[in-house]
Amino acid sequence: MAVWQWFRCFSGPRLQRIHRSPDQTRPDGRSSRRGFNYQPKGLEKHTDSILGWASTVWSLSYYSSPLLLCYLYRKGYICSSKLVPVSQYLGTILICLLGVACLRGWGRWKNPEYLQFISILEENKRNHSPENKRKLRCFTFDFPHWPQDFSWREVSSPKLTKAGVSLLKPEPKLRGTADSILYSVRTLPCHIIGYLVAHTFGRRMLYPGSVGLLQKAMKPMLMQGQAKLIEEYDGQRNKLVACDGNEIDTMFVDRRTDGGHNGKTLVICCEGNAGFYEVGCMNTPLDAGYSVLGWNHPGFGDSTGVPFPQNEANAMDVVIQFAVHKLGFQLNDIIIYAWSIGGFTATWAVMSYPEIQSLVLDASFDDLLPLALKVMPESWRPLVQYTVRRYVNLNNAEQLLKYQGPVLLIRRSRDEIITTGGPEDIMSNRGNDLLLKLLQSRYPKIMTDEGIRVVKQWLGASNQLEEASVYSGYEVDDGWCVSVLQSYQTDRDVLFPWTVGEDMTQEGRRQLALFLARKYMRNFESTHCTPLPASEFHSPWKL
Template identity: 50%
Template sequence: MASLIRCLLGPRLYRQHRKGPTDQGTDYSPHGLERHSDSILGWASIMWSITLYTSPLLLLLAYKKGHLNYEKAISTSGYLTCVTIFLFGVFCARGIGRYQNPDYVDFVAVLDEVKRRKSAVKQLNNFDYEFRSRPVDYRWNEQKTWVEASRYGVPLLKEQPRQHTLVERLSALPLQLLGSIVVRTFGRRLVYPGSLSLLQNSIGSQLHEGRAKLVEQYRGQRAKLQACDGNYIDCMFVDRRGTGSAEGDILVICCEGNAGFYEVGCMATPLQGDYSVLGWNHPGFASSTGVPGPQTEANAMDIVVNFALHKLGFSIDRIFIYAWSIGGFAATWAAMSYPDIAGLVLDASFDSLVPLALKVMPEGWRPLVIRTVKEHMDLNNCEQLCKYPGPVLLIRRTRDEVISLVPEVPSTNRGNELLMRLMEYRYPNLIVEKSRQTLLRWLAVGKPSDEARLYSQVGVSADWCSSTIHGYIAQEGDAYPWTLGSDLTDEQKDQMVIFLAKHYMKNINASHCTPLPASDFALPQGPGKSFSGGTTGH
């Protein structure tokens, strides 16, 4: 009887991974009763999601048709009771089907053993199943963390609020209320479409296949982390240490885009470079719980970094962070909060969400969009990036159609603002009016031939720039901001600005969603090593 109850309440089983070096993983094969019952429950879940998302429209339609009355409520409750009884019967039938399947019975036996003896979790790693039933591998309060966190969350970088009069606060109240409604209904899902259960259901098989590949081909180790806000974060670690390669001793933590998942996302790029890699899913994405947003993203990133430090055993100066698109927020937060990390790579990322939101929303909504984004979705990548003192590489896609205000026009790419603001902070004496215009000219080009032509027109001497920078470091040190440039001519500043821009930003001929080839992936180095020959990220 106990086994039957475990089968009734147990998680879905997707696959059994290979047990030995030569064994092949196999998908779980449910019997007919379980398969059909699970299909019905799956469709019921999808219909519930659709009903939930469209509930405001359905309620409005019901109100207009006069269906919101006592009689209709009684008849509707009768229908719902019948549906509930039917689904409960289907649920029980699924449990019986599982009970008749030896593979599932073996799985729940292992799951039950892990609850009694945590050391048995290695046996559980042979299965791919619903993440909710996995025991927690690491909690936020297991170690003394480097960032002070509480159950309310880790600190965020926020603008100091301006003092408002009572009249100003009252006049702003309608926009505040409307903005809160927008975010909680469709706004958050527009920013993070990967949190939509409909999208996740549509690519569920791809996620399972990607996870199987990471475990079986790359020997990936799945883990469940509990952040300080109570959310559970699904992550995957591929360990290349001890393989004899220098890259294997370096950990690259990957932060996915707004519809990216570690199973099928940017984690593949550093894996091809033989690095140790740690990928994770945003809150609300796939098996990670919660909803995405600035606070939950930072909380999740904090537990991922601490997991790498305290559980996986990497030293902080061997950890690089690689982020794609909206993942730049979590990455820059980590770089700001853990300034001793080895380096930061931002691929197709942006400075702030405000200009991108204004691009896609009606002009008449401008005040609402600005206020709502600032209050609820303030992804202030630029400010956080400037707080990080370490090596940075920005990868700009010259045919980017998402973060460019005008699709495929490099001069409107919001990654340009990241570079501009970073250089203004680090080299304030170099960025004057003339050199700023020269930098804008460089940012406007997208072809390598045009970039080389401008490099030649400005007369950049890589040897002179490199020796000047090394001389400055020898005398003044490498702490930012630098005073470099105060004694240079305008022409020399132009040279230095283009040289530094080429160092910090790498252009690739690709659109926003094209996977980054491993040949274009590079890890930035410290200033004492990297400023040589004008190369980018080396």
């Protein structure tokens, strides 16, 4: 029995934090789960530190391996006569680390807090009862050992293909058979280089949050943010398994029993390229009183995999399925809220699930390609175009135009990330292009050349006073605009695109163009990474 207990401690996960039972309540009636970080004792503490340093050294060696191998080759160390001693040396290190791990297991075995935790974990594996799961939620530990809460296999989805959920693909250029073969041969080097770029530094540049060293540096902050969600908001952590096998780490805060109107609506948050639900945009709808479901991109935090578009969409799909089939929300009770690069999964979600109530995109863009071309050398242009379209085709606008529901775009007036000309050049903000494409798709008769011109003039305003001046300069009558649109909607009750404005004067079309632009987009005076205040988070306009 003692040997078995030691083995469970040896092979068990690293315990990070202990939360109090949710049965304890505060004066306001909500649960009080203020906890504390697990403190390993002497032997466990020192052995854990040694294994942690070994893990860091391994990560550094992994990322620097190309340079390290080149150095060893130049020094003549990569040869059969010298590889044998090196392998023996590495074997000795591994045996020593195994011994250290055994001693850590002994230290855990002598710690009653860890023994209590490992007993609850083992009991939960044998019996997945709600009571056992409630006890397990009092601990934060290594996510690979967290039991599965929901899998894509639990529901049947017609959106699944062999590769996962369906994505919009770039239209192929039509060629004859001979031309296609010749073209494939000529572009083969570009294909190989593009693949290597996308799967090495390209993916890490696009999603820096997936880099292990950055995550190690942010670990204390992420743990603190997660503890706040669990202990102050009674958040529930869940593991979802997507159709590609990736395990997605999520956090759900339920406000339906709080009595507020917003709590009946679920906001699903899609984070940016270095954002995590622990410290990301999830806090904005939380402060506004909504029920909120946050999740980490594949490869971010404790989610597994890598954040390529197919994996991203697969993860988004299982998150929505979980919200509907496990949490009990209807699609028309769900708002998708995304910040920055999270706009890709958000627009995929509303394209694939058109019944979703509405979409809010904060500091997002229409297409990745112009932004990628901005940061890469001009001589790389053909390679960048191929690599983006083939491997990281974040075509937000194309997906958004498939959605019929309410949309709100939030533009940062001093955005330094999604501009192609600099933060001072507000007209180079790709959020402008997203708005124009959306309006042109939905209201083509209003967004003629004159309509586009006045909307661009409004978009060029550098502050709220200039914006209001442009709006009042064209004497926009909000009441008249609403009545025109409502009349069109009542008479026809059709889906977008609408033909409203085709028999209207130029002045009328200008008014409608500005009215719609202001309804679909709100300006927020800030830079790209400033957290959005709850006061700026609104449900999109609906006619």
